[in-house]
Amino acid sequence: MSSRLDGSVGALVDAVQSGAASALDVATESIARIRASDSGTAGDAPLNAFVSVDDDVQSAVAASSGGSAARALAGVPIALKDNIATLRLRTTCGSRILEDHVSPFEATVVGKLRAAGATIIGKTTLDEFAMGSSTEHSAFGPARNPHDRDRVPGGSSGGSAAAVAAGICQVALGSETGGSVRQPAAFCGIVGVKPSYGRISRYGLVAFASSLDNIGVFGRAVDDAARVFDVVSGPDAEHDATSAAVEPETVQQEPGRLDGVVLGLPAEYFPDSLDPAVRDRVMRASVAARARGAEIRQVSLPHTALAVPAYYVIAPAEASANLSRYDGVRFGRRVKEASARDPLRAMYEATRSEGFGPEVTRRILLGTYVLSAGYYDAYYRRAMAVRDRIRADFASVFASGVHALLTPTTPTPAFKFGAISDPYEMYMTDVFTVTANLAELPAMSVPTGRISGLPVGAQIIAPRFAERAMFRVAYALEAELGGEAHTG
Amino acid sequence: MTGTGAVTERYELVIGLEVHVQLSTRTKLFCRCSTAFGAAPNAHTCPVCLGMPGALPVPNPEAVLLATRAALALGCEVQERSVFARKNYFYPDLPKGYQISQFELPLALRGRVTLASGASVGITRIHMEEDAGKSVHDKVPGKTAIDLNRAGVPLAEIVSEPDLRSGADAVAYLKWLRESLVFAGVSECSMEEGSLRVDANVSARLRGETAFRTRTEIKNLNSFAFAERAIALEFKRHCAMHDRGEPVVQQTMLYDQANDEVRPARSKEESHDYRYFPDPDLPPIDLTAAFIAAVRASMPESPTARRMRYTNTLGVPAPDADALTTDRALAEYFEAVVRAGADGRTAANWTLGEVQARRNEHPGAAVPVPAANLAALIALVAAGTVSNTAGKQVFATMWREGGVPKAIAERDGLIQVGDADALARWVDEVFAAHPDELARLKAGERKLVGVLVGQVMKRSGGKADPKKVNQMISERAGLG
Structure with missing residues (x-):
């Protein structure tokens, strides 16, 4: 059968609603594609985009409320990053410490997806506890980039991005704390959306750094992502105290012109050191926006250089506390250590030493250090002050009449496995994405061309809760760029 | 010259108290689990209070309201912005590996009370926090069992200044605290059920010294009497050590009531660095001035103010006023009797005598005799229509069967003959x-x-x- 999976979400939903396609058939095909992507039959290394797959397709479809009902995502197969709690599949966070963990409750977004008729096909590969930019820190092996399997898909939501880019599903959920949706979207040549902080409930998202964490959406096209975004966003006061109370406007809309829209190009995101090819592809988006009627303006966000250092204080600090609950007492892995002197302490140490990988361990230590007596003021308090400056930078640019910003999503296209071994160098790859997390702004990456066959993404950053305006720009860019978005 | 008089007479006792009270909410501080006491172990738990991956805390507004009432009842300044913070430490009965408390910005600051002895005691701060669970060491042989029913139960911690100078004042302060909080409907303050817990910071210094010396913290004080006893023992120990020139080590002590001794807590004393930082899952608590004013307006009169009113304007003798104000229900009944026309002194006699005696026999029961009927009975006695003795008989009948006093007295032939x-x-x-x-x-x-x-x-x-x-x-x- 010609695959519904290769078309748009809108077309698939129409087909399921009209009875021309069945949710079960589509989900079955989606799962078959997962198997094929891991089979190595085409001479490729396994994609390894998934940690768990729901093999009981019938039950998976039944768990959503009726594939044929007139629902927004009727029959749409969707993959979830494996740090989003589900009842039917385990939630490992890519960690040995949660290898067999099945959550006793499901995330708010999962309930919303099922109510909208989507079928959850599986849980995707990620860097352990979402800490990383390549999925190389997954305890269950990294996912690969469908465009070049010797390269990383990006991270930490690399499995979700790879699944969408490989055509396994049209949409997926990821999460991001410093760019973990936008960066893999850019590396895999798809659309990746980070909401305003508070726009999508975090209930059921296993915490990395609570003040920066967001659930995000991947789509092969802008409209695919928009349809999922509209389903999963909205208030959740009952379960998430940081959830925004205001009902969001729908982001799904017809592509149109950008007359009257002012797009800012922040100088700090186009440094002299930026790869000219990356600059060139991002300028394609700028040209496309102008062609649609937007005004392009040079702007400045002077504290941008401080964002990565501040981020790598705040995020580990929060993580060090968030990960304390993995102590072997109530759930997850417990490693018993025979020790007459202090069996409790020995159990803690053995469980956490064996359960956590090196990057998670590094960040827990870093976070513990920056919160310690005598260092708190020098690190954590200062980082929070920097965060305020970064917020203020954006506020002043948006107050000056700029509606959204246009930047590169990443400084480079996808790199090869093992290419970046120095943690600091790896952290610097987040330079263009961490700012939106620190400032709680919505941001998204859209494809804007390729370099030697590898996708490049352009990032749109908008004022808080201005997701509809952000999507308006994304729709227009996608329509204007057409095939150029996916060619060198 | 030294050596005259007891050692303890040359030293001054310095006490600061940290009191935890459980706020009388129906549900926990950050989830909807019940706070009821005495359920089967772990019956009142959910993903939030178990600290399951992905669960998030959502504050209980009732707890914030009660903590605000506590602050106002104790004369503290409620802060318009306070912030929940994480207090990090590992312990098996602490599910998340951190306790949600308040640190830099607590709910309330700066209170002060003057005790009957004349001592003036400052309250440093009041903050909200969640309780931890309970480790049970004697249930499963060779193992520790964990009961998380208490985990997440809302507490207010009330920290005093080191202003107390005697065990008796410490007890007076605790009694005032309990009375005020029970009156304000904030907490049951039952030491038996753990809804009021006291830790005492104790040190000793030579009289006339201005600086404080090293203190120790005594935990596990299960009654006011034990608190006074433990403080006395610890003070003596400090004095003796100072006299011998031995340094007092800052540590946590436990009062062992069976052996009547204070000894160091068994757990090894790691110096904890709790690494407090604002909890990113919880936005600041912003209370408007209007909210605080509304809570203030809804507060009952404090026991102290009530006591003064009873003695000064109702003519109630001081001991009776004290007794009446230990119990809000009793005080309110007394006032209703006065409002119905009885004079204060007599109404107090009846309330503390006949009414209280019967309430003691039926704890928790409401007084079945309407205040107006007691006032009418008091009037009959005052007029000589029934004798005092017969009046008690009439009251007993009203309690048992209801009815109005005159009719009962007539029916039972208790009208005095003055002819x-x-x-x-x-x-x-x-x-x-x-x-x-x-x-x-x-x-x-x-x-x-x-x-x-x-x-x-x-x-x-x-x-x-x-x-x-x-x-x-x-x-x-x-x-x-």
């Missing part, structure tokens, strides 16, 4: 039956009046008005 003819008949009879006593009385042996009055009362079946009988006997015996 002169009827009284004269009984007096004549008694004089006839006791000629000797009458003769001695006439000869000036005045104490026999009482004996003869007693005989008249007996003959009348208790109905004669004793005052009038007394008067008549005195007159007829020629005593004027």
Whole structure:
């Protein structure tokens, strides 16, 4: 059968609603594609985009409320990053410490997806506890980039991005704390959306750094992502105290012109050191926006250089506390250590030493250090002050009449496995994405061309809760760029 | 010159108290689990209070309201912005590996109370926090069992300044605290159920010294009496060490009531760095001035203010005023009786006597006698219509069966007889039956009046008005 999976979400939903396609058939095909992507039959290394797959397709479809009902995502197969709690599949966070963990409750977004008729096909590969930019820190092996399997898909939501880019599903959920949706979207040549902080409930998202964490959406096209975004966003006061109370406007809309829209190009995101090819592809988006009627303006966000250092204080600090609950007492892995002197302490140490990988361990230590007596003021308090400056930078640019910003999503296209071994160098790859997390702004990456066959993404950053305006720009860019978005 | 007098007389005791009270909410601080005491282990738990991956805390507004009431009841300044913070440490009964508390910005600051002794005690701060669970070491042989029913139960911690100088003042402060919080409906303050817990910071210094010396913290103080005892023991220990020139080590002590001793807590004393930081899952608590004003307006009169009103304007003797204000329900009943027309002193007598006695027999039960009926009974006694003794009988009947006092007194034949003819008949009879006593009385042996009055009362079946009988006997015996 010609695959519904290769078309748009809108077309698939129409087909399921009209009875021309069945949710079960589509989900079955989606799962078959997962198997094929891991089979190595085409001479490729396994994609390894998934940690768990729901093999009981019938039950998976039944768990959503009726594939044929007139629902927004009727029959749409969707993959979830494996740090989003589900009842039917385990939630490992890519960690040995949660290898067999099945959550006793499901995330708010999962309930919303099922109510909208989507079928959850599986849980995707990620860097352990979402800490990383390549999925190389997954305890269950990294996912690969469908465009070049010797390269990383990006991270930490690399499995979700790879699944969408490989055509396994049209949409997926990821999460991001410093760019973990936008960066893999850019590396895999798809659309990746980070909401305003508070726009999508975090209930059921296993915490990395609570003040920066967001659930995000991947789509092969802008409209695919928009349809999922509209389903999963909205208030959740009952379960998430940081959830925004205001009902969001729908982001799904017809592509149109950008007359009257002012797009800012922040100088700090186009440094002299930026790869000219990356600059060139991002300028394609700028040209496309102008062609649609937007005004392009040079702007400045002077504290941008401080964002990565501040981020790598705040995020580990929060993580060090968030990960304390993995102590072997109530759930997850417990490693018993025979020790007459202090069996409790020995159990803690053995469980956490064996359960956590090196990057998670590094960040827990870093976070513990920056919160310690005598260092708190020098690190954590200062980082929070920097965060305020970064917020203020954006506020002043948006107050000056700029509606959204246009930047590169990443400084480079996808790199090869093992290419970046120095943690600091790896952290610097987040330079263009961490700012939106620190400032709680919505941001998204859209494809804007390729370099030697590898996708490049352009990032749109908008004022808080201005997701509809952000999507308006994304729709227009996608329509204007057409095939150029996916060619060198 | 040294050596005169007890060691403890040369030293001054310095005490600061940290009191945890459980806020009387129906559900926990950050989830909807019940706070009911005494359920099966771990019956009241959910993903949030178990610290399951992905669960998030959502504050209980009722807890914030009660903590605000606590702050106002203790005369503290409620802060318009306070912030929940994480206190990080590992312990098996602490599910998340951190306790959600408040640190840099607590809910309330700066309170002060003057105790009956004249001591003025500052309250440093009041903050909200969640309780931890319970480790049970004697349930499963060789293992520790964990009960997380208490995990997430809302507490207010009330920290005093080191202003207390005696165990007696410490107890007076604790009593004031408990009374104020129970009155304000904030907490049950039951030490037995753990809804009031006390830790005491104790140090000793030479009288006249201005700096504080090293303190120790005594935990596990299960009653006010034990608290006073443990403080006394610890003070003595500090004094002796200072005298011997030994340094006091800052550590946590436990009071062992079975052996009546204070000893270091068994757990090894790691110096904890709790790494407090604002909890990113919880936005700041912003209370508007209007909210705080509304809570203030809804506060009941404090026991102290009430006590003053009772003594100054209702004429209630101080000990009675103290007794009435230990119990809000009792105080309110008393006031209703006064409002219904009884005078303060008599209403206090009845409330603390007959009413209280029966409430003690039926703890927790509401008083079935309407305040107006007690006031009417008091009026009957005052008018001499029924005797005091008969009045108690009428009250007992009202408590048991209901009804209004006059009707009961009439039905049961308890109306006093004050009619002169009827009284004269009984007096004549008694004089006839006791000629000797009458003769001695006439000869000036005045104490026999009482004996003869007693005989008249007996003959009348208790109905004669004793005052009038007394008067008549005195007159007829020629005593004027």
